[in-house]
């Protein structure tokens with residue numbers, strides 16, 4: 001009798017161990033019959049992924065390693081990645097046709113891992129973390145101010161901010177000292193998206209808030225990237241503390257903005273309508289203003305999370321892409337010459353005249369075929385990261401090109417980076433060739449091939465705004481300045497076979513993990529006044 005508790009504990013322990021042994025065997029056996037890179041019983045694909053991550057500079061986003069694995073192991077359109085128990089089990093779609101399965105053919109939900117990723121930083125109320133009715137509710141509020149026609153109304157704002165950026169660079173050019181260009185592009189992209197979100201009135205009255213939000217989002221992006229790649233829970237602790245401090249500071253400031261804006265809107269009362277509420281913040285507050293009710297806890301949480309989320313989504317990705325654009329202008333003089341020629345032809349040789357034409361006739365931006373192709377090619381090389389999708393619980397398998405693939409609790413990942421670097425999709429993918437996107441109205445690749453803003457119902461809401469920001473900025477900067485990148489760690493030969501961009505621009509060629517894959521900072525550049 002004295003041994004009964006001991007026996008019960010031992011039986012439980014054996015049953016528990018048996019359960020785990022059975023689970024490990026079942027999980028690992030699954031990968032015997034599906035395509036994928038080399039797999040081990042103990043570590044699944046974590047071993048090969050670790051080996052591939054080691055080929056790149058520290059903190060490189062996982063998408064580069066996965067693309068290289070696809071090249072080296074000649075992996076097919078659809079393959080599997082077993083990161084259990086360290087991470088999710090994934091079906092990887094690495095061709096244009098297979099990428100359509102989770103995005104446009106099935107329009108799958110955002111994966112729960114993505115929602116979990118946003119927890120405690122941007123917040124799970126952020127539209128990109130949501131599915132179902134809350135996503136739809138947010139879509140109806142956030143999408144209208146970002147449609148192509150609504151974006152036209154921001155032209156003057158964007159030109160104004162681009163001029164401020166231009167004038168800041170003028171001062172830098174006089175000093176001839178290298179600068180961290182990311183900080184400059186970051187301010188521009190943040191200024192634009194914060195005006196779209198809050199409206200110009202709020203931003204102009206809250207310089208301190210704006211700086212705090214900007215600096216906090218920058219810090220948060222770095223911390224989030226480190227946390228994703230870090231396994232040691234003890235080493236994570238100080239980072240988590242700093243993350244929580246940054247988030248609390250941001251939320252305090254956003255709460256102040258919500259309260260003061262709500263008070264202003266309440267004074268307008270019933271005169272505030274769907275048409276007059278043009279900013280995202282005003283649209284989020286509209287129903288409460290109209291019904292004369294206070295901002296309740298649920299709405300406040302949604303506003304907090306979507307303020308952090310839209311500002312981060314809107315400024316980080318755009319600022320990163322502008323950095324890549326300037327890096328490429330610095331390293332590819334023949335591209336720079338064509339961009340400049342087009343700006344002179346479509347606008348004017350004179351900067352002042354160009355500026356006034358941008359203000360009076362922004363429709364000329366549509367004629368910038370080569371400049372737009374240059375932006376597209378930059379986004380082909382440097383996509384922001386792989387979208388994750390969750391199959392519906394009812395989906396047990398799917399068929400692709402007459403082969404049936406089991407789903408078995410896996411997520412879907414669209415490996416945009418591999419598609420964009422696939423020679424079967426984009427011939428000579430290592431070459432930086434804006435011309436490959438021409439004519440823009442009918443480019444020579446399938447519509448599922450090029451997906452920097454993703455496709456389907458969960459595609460980027462800010463793609464038009466971002467493209468306009470980049471086009472306008474290029475018109476304002478490309479002829480005034482010469483950008484000289486000062487690269488770090490330039491190897492003699494390429495580190496990997498899918499790209500040789502590192503031989504040109506050094507370590508920065510491999511995007512680092514933050515909220516999205518961006519250029520490795522600091523990106524040192526010397527900015528001089530151009531002699532053209």
Ligand code: HEM
Pocket residue numbers: 127128129142146193196310313314315317318321379384386387388452453454457458459460461462463465466
């Ligand atoms: C070059 C700039 C940009 C790039 C490359 C980019 C790329 C993307 C991609 C690939 C997604 C899909 C993510 C996924 O499915 O997991 C996305 C979603 C999103 N983007 Fe962008 N984006 C850019 C700029 C912007 C801007 C300027 C804004 C807002 C002002 C914005 C707002 C959003 C939002 C709200 C979503 C979530 C949509 C949803 O879940 O329904 N983005 N973006």
